[in-house]
Ligand code: RIB
């Protein structure tokens with residue numbers, strides 16, 4: 276069976292980096308290109324982190340740099356340096372050294388419109404693990420593009436508690452207008468991986484030890500990133516959610532999610548206390564048609580098996 280082809284749009288922080296390493300290592304995955312967007316850290320650092328992570332494993336995947344500010348707003352709702360002030364978790368550089376390659380000259384949005392405008396891309400899913408700015412700009416620039424993206428799997432939102440506010444998860448909060456544009460664009464298959472799913476299958480110190488025993492550069496890099504997350508993003512004693520790799524895992528392990536709903540989804544773009552909130556309408560009598568599958572729980576066993584398969588191969 277040929278590997279699953281996809282484009283990854285990301286804001287490379289540590290969990291995006293683990294997703295990239297898994298995508299570059301897993302025998303069932305073929306990352307065709309990576310587009311970068313400002314999010315966890317500034318765009319230049321996102322792009323440098325992406326190139327450095329690819330360099331760690333010698334992966335020849337073209338990188339296209341994209342939006343460094345939100346779709347409509349001049350900045351995040353709270354500027355990044357204020358949001359990350361005193362944060363030991365969010366590092367501008369991930370520690371994999373300076374990049375040994377450079378991003379392509381073409382802007383990420385131009386790449387996305389060109390790539391999905393080509394019929395040969397009809398089998399390539401789009402995976403988004405950062406704010407949806409690039410995707411929203413491409414959908415706006417190219418009417419009809421939504422019909423040409425066969426499948427969008429994205430990390431974002433929260434049905435229960437958010438992580439930036441009680442209501443909002445970071446990717447949707449950072450650019451709520453972009454998230455609303457993307458979710459209502461009419462892409463035929465949208466799978467949302469919210470915090471509910473990612474927090475239901477956290478990784479642990481034991482996973483670090485397994486990755487370290489594998490001993491490959493990818494596995495050692497993942498162990499380092501996971502240790503950092505365990506130290507600074509602890510969800511429960513001794514475990515930490517690792518959000519973004521779930522999206523690439525789902526491409527080859529459709530059994531990853533143990534609970535999901537079909538819903539009419541939208542994103543709050545005005546609320547003073549709820550800006551960026553994902554609204555998941557499952558009321559049987561709702562007037563809006565379903566426009567997304569929302570994963571609510573994941574299998575830790577399947578997630579671990581995916582990661583170990585990826586990094587044992589890497
Ligand atoms: O809220 C978690 C999400 O925001 C993850 O994708 C993380 O990398 C950040 O982009």
Ligand code: CA
Pocket residue numbers: 285286287288290291314315404405519
């Ligand atoms: Ca991310």
